[in-house]
Amino acid sequence: MLKVDKVQKSYKKNGLFSSERQIILKNVSLECRSRECLGIIGESGSGKSTLGRLMLGIEKPDCGTVLIDGMNVEDRRVRLGNISAVFQDYKSSINPFFTVEEAILEPLKIQNKSKKENIDKITTLLNQVGLPSSYRNKYSHELSGGEIQRVCIARAISTEPKCILLDEAISSLDVSVQIQVLELLKDLKRIYNMSYVFITHDIQAAAYICDRVIIFKDGQIEEIVEIEHLKDVKSVYARKLLKSLITF
Amino acid sequence: MRILRNLSRDRLATISLLIIAVTIIAGIFAPLFAPFDPNEINMSLRYASPSWEHLLGNDHLGRCILSRIIYGIRPSVLWVLVVLFISVLAGAILGFLAGYFRGKIDAIIMRICDTMLSFPGYVMALAVIGILGVGLENILIAFALIKWAWFARVIRTSVMQYAELDYVKFSKATGISDFKIIFKHIVPVTFSDIAVISSGSIGSMILQISGFSFLGLGIQAPNPEWGMMLNEAREVMFTRPELMLAPGLAIVIVVSAFNFLSDSLQVALDPKLVISKNKYKENSPYSAVKVREKEVAN
Ligand SMILES: Nc1ncnc2c1ncn2[C@@H]1O[C@H](COP(=O)(O)OP(=O)(O)OP(=O)(O)O)[C@@H](O)[C@H]1O
Ligand SMILES: [Mg+2]
Numbered sequence: 001m002l003k004v005d006k007v008q009k010s011y012k013k014n015g016l017f018s019s020e021r022q023i024i025l026k027n028v029s030l031e032c033r034s035r036e037c038l039g040i041i042g043e044s045g046s047g048k049s050t051l052g053r054l055m056l057g058i059e060k061p062d063c064g065t066v067l068i069d070g071m072n073v074e075d076r077r078v079r080l081g082n083i084s085a086v087f088q089d090y091k092s093s094i095n096p097f098f099t100v101e102e103a104i105l106e107p108l109k110i111q112n113k114s115k116k117e118n119i120d121k122i123t124t125l126l127n128q129v130g131l132p133s134s135y136r137n138k139y140s141h142e143l144s145g146g147e148i149q150r151v152c153i154a155r156a157i158s159t160e161p162k163c164i165l166l167d168e169a170i171s172s173l174d175v176s177v178q179i180q181v182l183e184l185l186k187d188l189k190r191i192y193n194m195s196y197v198f199i200t201h202d203i204q205a206a207a208y209i210c211d212r213v214i215i216f217k218d219g220q221i222e223e224i225v226e227i228e229h230l231k232d233v234k235s236v237y238a239r240k241l242l243k244s245l246i247t248f
Numbered sequence: 249m250r251i252l253r254n255l256s257r258d259r260l261a262t263i264s265l266l267i268i269a270v271t272i273i274a275g276i277f278a279p280l281f282a283p284f285d286p287n288e289i290n291m292s293l294r295y296a297s298p299s300w301e302h303l304l305g306n307d308h309l310g311r312c313i314l315s316r317i318i319y320g321i322r323p324s325v326l327w328v329l330v331v332l333f334i335s336v337l338a339g340a341i342l343g344f345l346a347g348y349f350r351g352k353i354d355a356i357i358m359r360i361c362d363t364m365l366s367f368p369g370y371v372m373a374l375a376v377i378g379i380l381g382v383g384l385e386n387i388l389i390a391f392a393l394i395k396w397a398w399f400a401r402v403i404r405t406s407v408m409q410y411a412e413l414d415y416v417k418f419s420k421a422t423g424i425s426d427f428k429i430i431f432k433h434i435v436p437v438t439f440s441d442i443a444v445i446s447s448g449s450i451g452s453m454i455l456q457i458s459g460f461s462f463l464g465l466g467i468q469a470p471n472p473e474w475g476m477m478l479n480e481a482r483e484v485m486f487t488r489p490e491l492m493l494a495p496g497l498a499i500v501i502v503v504s505a506f507n508f509l510s511d512s513l514q515v516a517l518d519p520k521l522v523i524s525k526n527k528y529k530e531n532s533p534y535s536a537v538k539v540r541e542k543e544v545a546n
Contacts (some may be wrong), residue, residue, distance in 0.1 A: 080423035092414045
């Protein structure tokens with residue numbers, strides 16, 4: 001469904017006069033199937049977030065394409081209501097001038113529904129992510145990190161997209177809250193029949209929620225494993241992660 | 249509205265705002281406020297000291313100084329505001345384009361800005377006056393030409409910093425149009441930066457315009473302007489120093505008012521402070537308690 005085809009991306013190297021470019025992603029191809037949760041694990045700096053931005057159509061690849069149902073995501077009308085995202089840094093995920101309601105309303109407004117419908121929808125959404133509907137008039141700095149992340153999830157699912165990209169969405173949360181949010185994501189996935197692209201360092205979280213995991217290294221896909229075969233993984237980085245889990 | 253409410257809690261800001269408002273109103277309705285015609289010569293009142301009729305006295309041609317100060321608001325303050333508005337607007341549009349879209353647009357706009365900024369401001373103004381001739385409107389044109397590049401630069405930096413935030417990324421990802429994103433997410437947060445830099449630069453612009461008029465390059469006699477009034481008083485600086493007082497003080501007071509206002513705006517426009525402050529003032533019962541505690545402590 002969401003298909004990344006031979007994508008390459010490079011950034012200008014720092015330095016005023018150097019025209020050299022640093023290649024971040026090399027010839028990446030992958031596919032996230034419908035209703036699947038696809039994990040992407042890799043070291044810091046391996047280019048996961050860059051891949052995420054390309055999949056969201058925020059940035060353009062140097063070459064190659066990202067297609068959703070055969071249409072290019074660079075066109076914003078293709079993205080509209082089809083794709084959504086939750087990011088890591090909860091401090092900047094909601095406009096400080098917006099209340100929770102306004103924040104969730106923003107993607108909903110494009111769908112030309114009546115105001116009353118939207119307001120009702122927000123109530124259900126807030127309940128679904130486990131927040132009381134009285135939170136609708138709060139500002140983001142009045143919420144805790146976990147609560148903001150829940151609001152962001154509510155905002156992401158509000159348009160009932162086909163695919164949500166979660167870029168380290170739970171990494172900055174407390175471990176106990178992480179589990180709650182993972183549970184929530186699992187439930188929502190069942191209700192809305194969405195697919196997730198789950199970018200993380202945390203192999204445990206990935207094992208918990210994902211159906212398939214991609215091991216990412218130096219801008220390339222090193223390995224793709226089904227979650228049942230995770231313990232047979234060959235790549236060095238994943239082995240290291242697994243080992244550190246077992247010793248604990 | 250909440251910005252005003254926040255400012256009103258700051259006494260210095262309130263006073264500054266009041267001074268600025270009074271100055272602007274007096275300038276716009278100068279014929280109503282000024283007791284005399286500013287250009288009316290009355291040689292019998294030459295160098296007259298303040299009286300009930302002429303509150304600030306009369307100058308070397310017997311003209312009423314108070315009336316001249318009030319009429320002088322127009323070139324010295326009002327036209328500066330107009331020029332500032334134009335250059336901020338031009339700077340903001342280009343700054344938003346450059347900072348939000350990056351890439352080639354950014355490179356082109358910034359190279360033009362660099363070119364404009366590589367000339368020292370005064371030299372540029374003198375060059376424009378040299379080409380177009382002496383006069384207030386030419387100085388104003390020169391100012392608009394110089395300043396927009398500077399504003400574009402500053403605003404671009406501010407926009408760039410906000411355009412990378414996650415809520416902007418989210419809006420982009422969900423397919424909301426760039427135009428909407430700029431207006432809903434970037435303008436409100438950069439507005440505080442724009443307000444602060446522009447109110448901060450009014451002061452220096454007023455001083456510069458007065459400076460040019462002082463040199464005789466700005467508005468031409470007999471029209472009143474604060475810098476020119478200073479220049480006229482200079483000739484009798486040692487015999488009648490009090491003549492410098494009125495225009496000098498007028499400049500100092502207005503410039504300081506703008507500077508203080510810009511400082512207070514910086515605090516008042518911070519979104520977190522703005523929103524939380526208002527909330528607590530309205531809802532929390534214990535702000536009143538705290539005030540009382542303070543009274544007890546005193
Ligand atoms: N806008 C940019 N301009 C230049 N270089 C960039 C840019 N964005 C990312 N990079 C570079 O790309 C590389 C990969 O960055 P990326 O953010 O994709 O890593 P990541 O895998 O998400 O890491 P982490 O797990 O720490 O989030 C880094 O070396 C970074 O310096
Ligand atoms: Mg990252």
